[in-house]
Structures are given as structure tokens and as C-alpha cells.
Amino acid sequence: MSTAALLPMAVVLPLTAAALAPLLARLDRRLPLLAGLLALAGAGAVLLRALPDVLDGRPVGTRLGGQAGVIAIVFTADPLGTLFALVTALVGAILLVYTLSELGGLGGRELGGYAALCLLLLGALIGSALTADLFNLFVWFEVAALASYGLTGFFLERPIALEAAFKILVLTTVASFGVFVGTGMLYARHGALNLGILHDSLGVATGVADLVALALLIGGYATKAGLVPFHTWLPDAHTAAPGPVSALFSGLMVNLGIVVLARLGYQVFPSSQVPIMGLLMVLGLVSALVGAALALRQDDLKRLLSYDTVSQMGVITVGLASGTASGAAGGVYHLLNHALFKSLLFLCAGAIVHRTGLTNLSDMGGLARRMPVVAVAFLVGVASIAGVPPLNGYASLSLIHHGLETTHQTIPAVLLAVAQAVTVAALARAAWLAFFARKDPPEFTERPRPGMVTGFLSLAACCVALGVLSRPVVEHAMKPAAGALVHGDLYASAARGKVTPIPAPDVTLHYLAPSSLLLTLGCLLAGLVLARVSGRVVDAPPLRRLAALHNGSVNDYAALAAAGTLAVALAVLT
Template identity: 60%
Template sequence: MITTTAAAGSLLPLTVALPLTGAVLAPLLARLSKRLPLIVSALGLVGSLAVLALIAPHVYGTGGGILAHYMGGWGPVHGAVLGIAFAADPFGMTFALACAGIGTLLVVYALSELGGLGERELGAFACLFQLLDAALIGSALTADLFNLFVWFEVAALASYGLTGFFLERPIALEAAFKIAILTTIAAFAVFIGAGLLYTGHGALNLAQLHNALAAHVGTADLVALGLLVAGFGTKAGLIPFHGWLPDAHTAAPGPVSALFSGLMVNLGIVAVGRLAFQVFPTSQTPILGILMVVGVVSALVGAIMALAQDELKRLLAYDTISQMGVLAIGLGTGAASGIAGSTYHLVNHALFKSLLFLCAGAITHRTGVTKLSEMGGLLGRWPWVAGAFVVGCASIAGIPPLGGYVSLSLIHHGLLESHQYLPYALMLVAQLITIAALGRAAWLAFFREREEEYERSESLRPGMLISLLVLSGCCIAFGVVPGTVIDHAMAPAASGLLHPQQYAHDVLAGVGSLSHVVVDFHYTDLMELGLIVVSVGLGALLTAGYLRSKEPLPVRALRAVHTGSVNDYAAFLAAGAVAIIAALRWA
């Protein structure tokens, strides 16, 4: 362990430099051996994870703390910052650890699934993969708004290449085009929003911006906030900014879909959380109410659209939209339990959604079948995949002793503590529909019989199996030891968001500790356990009914809105940005 906080803070840039170095080396090493790029990728991410683990005790210890490092020694002078800063607080550190750890597992999986590609292809894949993961780690640790925009752009550029990696597939090319158009619009919104704040306050450092905005938030500041929320909301896949997500997550290879859905979308949530709490004063803006509305709509619409899908990966993609809504709901409570639950669910979502997309990738890659209506009988063929899929579904459903039970319970408590009973009821409805959608997928793919044999069927390779087992084990572990995780990680993360003045002071000072926040969780809460039993029972009935009935009118209406046209989705994005700005200004 590193003994001094200054030494720990100086290591923060290394967490991004290691995967970036691997990204540069990957195409070059591919000329020597086609396996070397992915091996170097795994080593780079393991190195980043190791550095984060060295820094973590200084961030999570004694109730939580903050470490800051100013590049080139350009530290603050009388509260003004010229240099770019990295700052590790429990909220960002949690996301960074998830990116490095799960990213490593996805590379291990890719070594098995994509090992048959040519040297140039594997070199390019490894380069883009590490660029994206490095951007996610950088976005988690940056304390500078413009630097956050830079990492947004690095992640976007890498995602274009990874989405369209198999250009011979028309769906991949179309999906890459959509994500390029919509993410470019989102990036422009972020850039303009950052520019407005800099013009008004001469600051880009998040802590300095908080101090500048604490006294008064003007109209230009509200416009900037609306643009920033729309831009980062697009990255998160929140409705109505979600048009790119289903196509991109469906078209990409299995480990890339897992990277997108498990990790990349969380960049948007982390950025919105920082803006809502650590930059803008929640007392002067209705941002929490906006997050609640957007979250509830995303949770419901995403769940309904997931229930309606026949393609497995598209179903999981729409469920990602729903889960991003759940995260926004947790932040929107403004309560310690809800924010801690949202941070907890961010980790759980990274685990269970990566797990489910790897399962889907294993099925489609080894059978060539993508539609649920054409699947069946996979339980006997691949029991390990079936078990991993069930674990992921059960965690999303909030069934104990899996991690999803803990995080969803905390968000429920946050809603009840803040007396937001209507969002609480609507979130329960969304959870019920989610259970039905995933139960339907599990039944059609694994448990029902299939009369015909699959045209091709390959066995799982060791790297694929290892990744599935580790992710499944983590889903269980985060549900078995919630007290330790809440006390040492999630409660400090909530404290960092709920005490923005302290965050700003500590970032400008270079180091500091956070106030203690109490987050209560009772595993045997009879109300939560009863809700799970009822939700699973009603979800099973809804699954059975949906399998036997015609598509309901609300589902057909939502399908009609999702035209697949990038023009329509760009219009939704623009309309959503205008609506949020109007709500911020006149609510």
C-alpha cells in the first residue's frame, strides 16, 4: 500500500496511461503474433486495475476521501484553476474499478471468441477496445469539464469503429452510422454547454464551477445544464436520447456489446450525477425532478420495448435503457439511500448486463441464431451458459441473495424517504415488466424444447467460460456481503454527491475527507421480500400471457414511434434537449 496521499494522487494519470499505451502497441504487436494485441490489452487493463487498487484505500478508507492530482503541477491559485485535474472520489473510483475489472474479463472473453480473426483485425479491435475503456476510466476520474468532453469524444470515436467492426454486415454499418450521427450531436451539445459555462465563469474545473455557481445560477447556466444533460443523457441511452442504443448494442460483437451496455452507458450517468450534485446547486435548479421524470419514462418504456423484442441482444439493449432509468431514479431521489443504491446498481448493472450480453454473444456466435423464436433447448447443450443467464436475470429482477436485490431495495427506500410514491409505484411496474421480458427470453432460449438441431454448434472455450463464471460469482458476491460494500463504498459515494461544498474544497486543496453518511439496509425487510415474491409471481403470469396473446396496443404504438430512422431519432434528441432547457428555466 502507498503510505502518502500525495504519492497515491500522483498515480491517477497512470490508470489511463496504461491502457492508452496498450492501444498504441496493439496494432504494432499484431505483426508479430495475432494473439499479442489482446494479451497486451489484458495486461494494460490489469495494470490499471492494480494501480486503482493501490489508490482505493486512500479513497474508501475512514469513511471516504478525495485525492486530486494537477497535471504538470499546475495547481489552484487562490481558488482558480488553469491546469487539468484528476480527482478520485468514491463515486468515480467505483466506476473506474468496474471499468478496469470488467474490461479485463471482456478481453479474456474476446481472446476466445474472436481468436480466429486475422492479425490486422485483432490489432485494430484491441486498439479500439482499450481506447474506449481508457476513456471510461478517464471520465470517472477527471475533475475538469472540458477533459470530460475529451473522454466523451475518445469513447465515441472508439465506439464507432467497434460498432461497425464487421462492415460486411449491413446492420453493423447502419448502426455505426446512427451512433456517429447521434453521438456527434450529443458531443456538440456538451461542447456548447461547457463553452457557455466557461464564458460566464472563466472556469472548467468542476470544483471551481461549483463555487462560481453556488451564489447564483443564471439563464445561460441553465441552458448549459440542459445541453450537458441532453449530451450525456444520449451517452446513457436515456429516453428520448436513446435512438442509437438498440442498433449499436445488437450489431457489435458479444464482448463489445457487453462493454457498451455494461460500462459505456454508465459514463453518461456518472457525468449527469456530477453535474446535478457536484457542480450545480440542487436548491437552485429542478434538475432532480427532471432526472426523476426521465428516469421513470426510461424505465417503463425500456421495459415494455424489451418485452416486445424477438432478437435476444435487442431485448437486452432495451433493458439497458430501462436500467439507466432506474439509475436516474436513484439519483433523482436526492436521498442518501437512493444515491447509494444508484451507485450500487451502477456496479450491479455493469456485472449482470455484461454477463447477459456475453451469454447472448456465446449463443449467436456458436449457433448463428439471433432470434428467440428460433432458439430453444440450450439448457441441455450449454448448462453453464444457462446458469449464467439465469443468474444475470435474477439479479436484474432483484431476487436475493443477488446484488440487484440490495441496490433496488436501497433505491426503493430512497423513494419512500423522499415521499415520492408515484415514481415508486411506476418503478415497481417497470420492474415487473422487466421480470416478464427476461423470463420470456430465458424460457424461449433455454427451457423450451427445440425440434430441429442447430445447423452449427460449437463448445465453449476456456476464456469464455472463465468470464461467465467470474461475472456470475460477482453478481452473487455483491448480494451476499452488502453491509461491507455499502459502508465502505456506496455510503461514501453518496456523501461525495450530497456534500458538494466539501467536494469542491477537497479537490482544490488536493486532498480531503468526506462527511460520514449513514445508509441503512436490512436484508430481511419483509416489505422488500414480499414485493419480490409478488413481482416474480406477476411477472411469470405476464410472461405466460404475453406468449399466448397478440401484441397489445401500447406496444404497437411504441414500435411505431421507433421507426429506425436516424432523422427521427435526431429530432427526438433535439426535442428532448429543448424540453429539458425549458423545464430548467421555467419549472
Template identity: 60%
Template sequence: MSSATLASLLPLPVVILIVGAAVCPLAARISARAPVVVAVLSCGGAAGVLALFAPAVLDGRLLVEYLGKWEPVRGAALGIAFAADPLGLSYALAATVVGMILAVFTLSMLGGLGRRELGGYACLFLLLDAALVGVALTADLFNLFVWFEVAALASYALTGFFLERPTALEAAFKILVLTTMASFCVFIGTGLLYASYGALNFGQLHEALRHGTDPTSLIALGLLVAGYGTKAGVVPFHGWLPDAHTAAPGPVSALFSGLMVTLGIVGIARITFQIYDQPPPVLGVLMVVALVSALVGALLSLGQDDLKRLLAYDTVSQLGVVTAGLAIGTPLGLAGATYHLLNHTLFKSLLFLCAGTVLHSTGKERLSELGGLGRRMPVVAVAFVVGIVAIAGVPPLNGYASLGLIHQGLEETHQYAALVVLTISQVVTVAALSRAAWLVFFRRRSERYPSRESARPGMVAGFAALAVLCVAFGVAPAVLLSEVMAPAAGWLLEGERYAHAVLAGGGQVGRLPLSFDYLAPATILVVVGTVVVGVLLAWRYAGGRTPRFVEPLRRLHTGSVNDYATYLVVGLIVVCAGLLLG
């Protein structure tokens, strides 16, 4: 199939998902489970179309399609462009494949709901997935904002899906307020760039900005980073994330943590490298945000008694790690960030499915009320341990290679202080998750649980699929680095070539010569050290006591949407000031 033919199919995955979303409420009239079946088929169909692009895109080609054939004239673009590069395609494939797994899981966990409820749920689920694929493929700044809004609208309703629960209503209100503020930042930042340069196309904006930036364009960059940083849930823009992840149904929590939050990371990566061509000030700002997020998220997860809230704060930490990879700004750093972003999708989705199953089966999600589930739910226990080992970076699971690449990138650029902070955050992450595993699955509990359902076949299939993917992404790092991560880093670093390709209707970039020493003694020693110290720290606080050093951070997280909105505004001001003064 020619490149032109492939490029003409770029909008099709989004179309399949949106059509599926429209069909779901109608399918509910046939049977209660029909909408979820439609969701499974829609995600599978979209993934199948995206897979057609993989051979060409991973070979270094950029596929470009202008909707309505409104192609650029003399370097000026009016039409909306879809462009498939390795980063976007990998993220879109992750969104559809993991979305299909989560939809299958939903059939088992929520299949007993009524027709109307499942019809609405499946519709919103597919709209959110369509927005993720749209973000992955668009090459237009305003269209990126549109998909941001579609994802936001779907997330409000999914967060408050069990509206009879007061926590769901409160969480939906918080995400509404904070994401609306983020949308305003994105909209104003986009408007400033359009007013200054008369362009929205990524390629055209890059051409306009490559000769230098002025205060207006830097303020626009600060607004965009704050807006997409809020969607990513990095500190200090993270206030909505723990409540939304805790209140949503299990599969939705997995979708939020595994995929929706990474929408913000993809947005920041595109703006930083493919529009602004990585101006040095923004890399420094992103590194500070990354390190604070990694450490604060890990510390807050160690002090949690609620299992889903613990995992939510760990998401803040892991996205800080991904952002650190971006902030390195080198081939190794960007390859590691892309790798860890995909890995996060897998292991965090797995952990949230485990947490949702524990709640579904026991009616409890507080660590202090749980225990002894290892014998009652062995499949869930094994899946949870696999997720922890993956996040801990233990070979042969997937986190080992991605963390190793990011650490190697920090060493290469002599950012040893940042490396120390990330290592400390990794130790605390291992401690928090190990403590949760002990309290939920392995400590003895004398009191019997009320009789509830155990994991059904569709739920077991979800655990198995994600666990297998965690292993698969870990045992073949050389292939993934060469075939996926290196091309992704290449298109991010070659901003000028990307701009030319978008405006010319396609292009090619060579593969970067990247390598990762899987058996490097220093890397293995760091892994062993972080796991041992992390487990000892988990044992120290296994009794449920909150560490004293976490208390100041917990006091800042009051639960008040006013406080979180204040943190967002202060963060925006600090980011803009850092860019202007840098």
C-alpha cells in the same frame, strides 16, 4: 504510501491503457492473439494501480493531482485536475476489471480472426476503456468532454467492426449522427459555462454557481444533461442504443451496455451534484426522464424477438432505474444509484456475453428461431438465469440491495407515484427476460442446429467471473454500503466540501450513517410479487406475440436516424424548458 504519492499516480491507469492501445497493432505482427493478451495485461495493470487508491479513497479522502503541476492560484485553476472519489474510483475499477474479463472472453470468441483485425479491435477496446477511466477520474469539465469524444470515436469503429454486415454499417452511422449531436450539446454547454464564469474546474465552477443560477447556466445544464443523457441512452435520447448493441460483437455489446452507457450517468451525477450542487429543478427533470426510461425500455424489451435488442432495451430501463436513484437526491437514493450502476455493469455484461455466445454457437439470435439450448449449453443457460435473477432483485444476488435502497429512498421522500412506476417497470423487465430464457433455453425444439463451436474455456471463465461477482455483491450489502456506497453518496452530497478539496489538493469527508434492512418484510414482499406477476406475464406472451400495449411504442421506433435525431432535439428543448420554468 502518503496521499501526495498516491495522488501523483492518478494519471497512470489511463496512461497504461493508452500505451496498451498503441502497442496492440504492433503486437499483432508477432501473433494474432498477442494484441488481446496485451489488452488483458493492460486492463489488469490499470486495475492494480487503481486498487492502490482504494484504502485511502474509501476511507473518505479525496486524492487530487494537477497534471503538469499546474495547481490553482487563489482559487483559480488553469491546469487539468484528476480527482479520485469513491464514485469515480468504483466506476474506474469496474471498467478495468470487467474490461479484463471481456478481453479474456474475446480471446476465446474472436481469437480466430486475423492479425490486423484483432490488432485494431484490441486498440479500440483499450481506447474505450481508457476513456471510461478518464471520465471517472477527471475534475475538469472540458477534459470530461475530451474523454466523451474518445469514447465516441472508439464506439463508432467497434460498432461497425464487422463492416461486411449491413446492420453494422447502419448502426455505426446512427451512433455517429446521434453521438455527434450529443457532443455538440456537451461542447456548447461547456462553452456557455466557461464564457459566463471563466472556469472549467469542477471546484471552481461550483464556487461560482453556489450563489445561484441564471438562465444561461440553466440552459448550459440542459445541454449537458441532454448530451450525457444521449450517451447514457435514456429516453428520449436512446435511438442509437438498440442498433449499436445488436450489431457489435458479443464482448463489445457487453462493454457498451455494461460500461459505456454508464459513462453518461457518471457525467450527469458529477454535473448535477458536484458542479451545480443539485438545484431542485434538475432533480425533477431527471426523475421524469428516469421513470419514462424505466417503463418504456421495459415495455419495448417485452416486444422484441431479437435477443440482443431485447437486452439493449432492458439497458434503457435499468439506466432509468439508476437515474431515478440520482433524482431522489438523498443519501439513500444516491447510495442505491451507485450500487445499481455497479450491479448493472455486472449482470448486463453477463447477459450480453450469454447472448453473444448463443449467436456464436448457433448463428441465430431471434427468439422465434431458438430453443432447447439448455441441454446443449448448460453453462450459458445457468449464467443467463443468474443474470435474470440478479436483475429481478432476488436475494442473495446483487440487484436486491440496490433496488431496495432506491425504493426505500422513494418511500422516504414520499414519491409513491414514482415507486409504483418503477415497480411496474420491474414486473415487465422480469417478464421480458423470463420469456427470453424460456424461448432460448428451455422450450423444446425439434429441428437440429447446424454444427458449431461450443463455449470455450475463456468464455466459461468470463461467465463464472461475472456470476461470482453478482453473488458477491449480493451477499455482502452491509459491507459495500458502508465502505463504498456511503462514501460515494457523501462526496456527491457535500458539493461545497468537494469543491474546496479539489482546489486545495485534497480533503476528507465523513461517512454517512446508512443502513439497509435486508430482511424487511415489505422489501421481500415486493420482490416476490414482481417475480410472480412477471413470470405470469412472460407465460402469457411466451408464444411470441407482441403485446398490444407495446405496439404504439414500436411504431415510434421506426429505425430512421432522422426520427431519432428529432426525438433528441425535442428532448433537449423539453429538458431546457423544464429547468427554466422549474
């Protein structure tokens, strides 16, 4: 079979394994997770087979469901989607291995259900990355959402899991109405769901109804992406879920929203007529700053990490919204990096909570001696986010900054640097309090299990590898990814079935450029100073008011999301 015809298998295999998992659990309780690993390996193999063509600028596409032109669902593997799908399969497999060792003590029914939900979520993410059909995107959004509800409320270790499940249900359901109505409005006006046909039709004329649809779609997918003010479900869901589930949510699921926002901005709506890039820039900057500031205030380790996810999603959005090839390449690069280092950090946090039962940083301290493996893994993750040079965060952040500087977007660049410094402060404070603060650690000995060490090692190794090999990664993967975004019309033509080679734009990573080295050094120093005085800073009235907005009331959170959608609509329409 040809590569194109095999493409749907990347989704079919995980979904099949998800359906079989509860049945296999009756035979042996480890079997569902092993079947999941096999399915993800198969999906990865299919994607890898398509990868050379895709990175060469020739998207691979296939058509599902009939020949009736407009109605058929089209899968188009462009570099952005394929890379995200590959990382999803890879990190998903690592998380399954980790789960085998960490939660292996669970019974057959639990492991079967857990594997089914995980694979459902992973299949939906791969599907959303590959599809070029607006309604199909809504379906994957809903499948991912259903799986995430199940996973949030799956482990009732702590009763807050129920509270978190209710909040994620309400907010994601409201978001899904936005996505549904927006999709329907675009179809009713243009008679097409294919992103390529929509791109052409919208390029001819963009009416008021299209703009309203755009606002609803942005509101819906920004909720999934966890951008402020739609982010309120995210910290709660992460706090309540166990480590591997948080890693799955934060490393992979939120990226679904970002990928779709990138597609809407570059490949569907003509940015010449709609101020979509400016809007995404504002959303991204606000998320980056608010997320980092709230992370600095947190005492709960997992909550701190999840606010940092909000911040990192903002950083990625800023890179994409810069409108430059360099910024887009940096945004995609940071998306992949974030999947790796945030999964790593959440696995570490999960291991700490699981072993010691401690959730608050103020109760921890001195864990470096008790858990050396976890400590090293955590520090690698923190250094990656902070952008310490040999690691992966440095390369993607300097690409984003390069994109902003070459187009003289000074204010976003400065705000991004501020957010970066605050992020460094929050994570440095967390690492210090948890691992090195002078305190008698609880009496227990760490017995690292093989699956756990495999998970830590492979994720940390990926972080280092993507950093050390940044030049070839940018040259061979990020340039084509940026190309498919910047040349949205060529992606559109591929989605319609007419593949034209997409030229790679001119993106160069100046690895040792003095400006990016100085910027990184400045952010690190400012961050460390801020971490030192954070005790006094976090009680500043503006920060306290910001935190008071997150009052835990699901009504208020829904109101915040509705107000956010209204604001987006106003911004788009005026």
C-alpha cells in the same frame, strides 16, 4: 511515487497499450490482447492503491499541466469515480480474456485493431471517471465515442453493422455539440472548468445562460447514457455488434453518461436553485418504463437485452435523482451491478448467436440441453436483474426503494415497481423461449473454451459475491460513495485541491425487511404472470404505437433527440 502522482497512470497505461496494439500485432496476433490485460492490471493496481484512502472519505487528487491554478486539469478520485474505474478495468480485462478465446481465430490486423479500440474506450471511461474538469470530460466523451464508432462498424458479419454505425455516429455527434457548447458557455460565464470552482461560482448565482448550458449538457450526456428519448442509437448498435462489444457498450460505456449526470446533479449545480433532480427523476422513470415495455415486445434476443439496458439506466437515474443518501448509494450500487450482469447476459447472447447463427427468440428453443454452461450463466444474470434475494440486484433495488419510501415519493416508487415487474416478464420470457421452449434445437455440440468459461464464471461469481457480501459492500463502499454525492460541496473542495474528510451518511441495508421482500416477491409474481400472457399484451395499441416510433429512420431519431433537448431546456428554464 505517491498514490496521487500515480493516478494519471490509470489512464496512461490503457492508452499506451492502445497505441502499441497494432504494432504488437505484427509480432504475434495474440500479443495486443495480452498487452491490454497487462495495462488494465496496472491501471487496476493504481486504483486499488488509492482505494483505501478514497473509501475512507479522503479523495485523492492530482493536478496535470502547469501551475496556473484555474487552467490545470485536475484528477480527483472520489468513491463514485474510483469504483466505476475499478469495475471498468475488471470487466474490461474479463472481456479481453473472453475475446482471446471467442474471436481468437481472427487475423493479426483485426485483433490488433480490435484491441486498440477496446483499450481506447476503456482508457476514456477510466479518464472520465477520475477527471474533475468539464472540458476534459468532453474530451473523454469524444474519445469513447470515436472508439465506439469503430467497434460498432468493426465486424461486418452482418451488414446492419453499417446501418448501426451511421446511426450511432449521427446521434453521438449531435450530442457532442450539446456537450461542447454547454461546456463553452459555462466557461465563458464563470472562467473556470474545474468542477469544484464551478460548483462554488454557480452556488453564488445561477443565470439563464447557466441553465441553457445545463440543458445542453444533460441532453448530451443523456444520449451517452441511453435515456429516453435519447436512446435510439443504443438498441441498433447493440444488435449489430458481436457479444463482447455489446457487453462493453452496455456494461460500461453507457455508465459514462450516468456518472456525469450524477456529478452535474450533486456536485456541480446547486440542486436548491435548479430543478435538476426532478428532471432526472422524470427522465429516469420514463426510461425505466419505456425500456421495459419495449423489451417485452422484442423477438431479437440482443435487442431485447439492449432495451433492458435503457430500462436499467432509468432505474439507476431514479435512485440517484431521489436525492437521498440511501437512493444515491443504491444507484451507485446498481450501476456496478449492472456492469456485471448485463456484460454476462450479452456474452451469453453473443455465444448463442456465434454458435447457432440464430438471433430471434422464436427460432430458438431447447438450447438448455445443447449449451448448459451458457444456460446457467444466463439464468444467473436474469435472476440478478430480477432481484432474486441472494444475488446482487436485490440489494441495490431495495436501497433505491428504501430511499424513495423514506422521503414519501410514492408515485416514483410505484412506477419503479411496475417497471421492475415488466423487466422480470421480458427476461423470463426470453430465458424460457431460448432455453426451455419445446423445440428441436439445431444439431451441434457445445465445446466450451477455457476463456469463455472463465468469462462466464468470473462475471457470475462477481454477481453472487456482490449479493452475498452486500452488507460489507454497502458499509465500506456505497456509504462513502453516497457521501461524496450528497456532500457535493466537500467533493468540490477536494476538486479545488483542499481535501476535507467527507463524512459517510447514514445508509443501512435492511436485508430481510418485510417490505422489500414482499415488494420483490410481488414484482416476481406479477412479472411471471405478465410473461405468461405477454403474447396478448404486447399487441395493445399504446405499445404498438410506442414501437412504431422506433421506425429505423435516422432523421426521425435525430429529431427525437433534438426535441428531447428542447424539452429539457424548457423544463429547466421554467
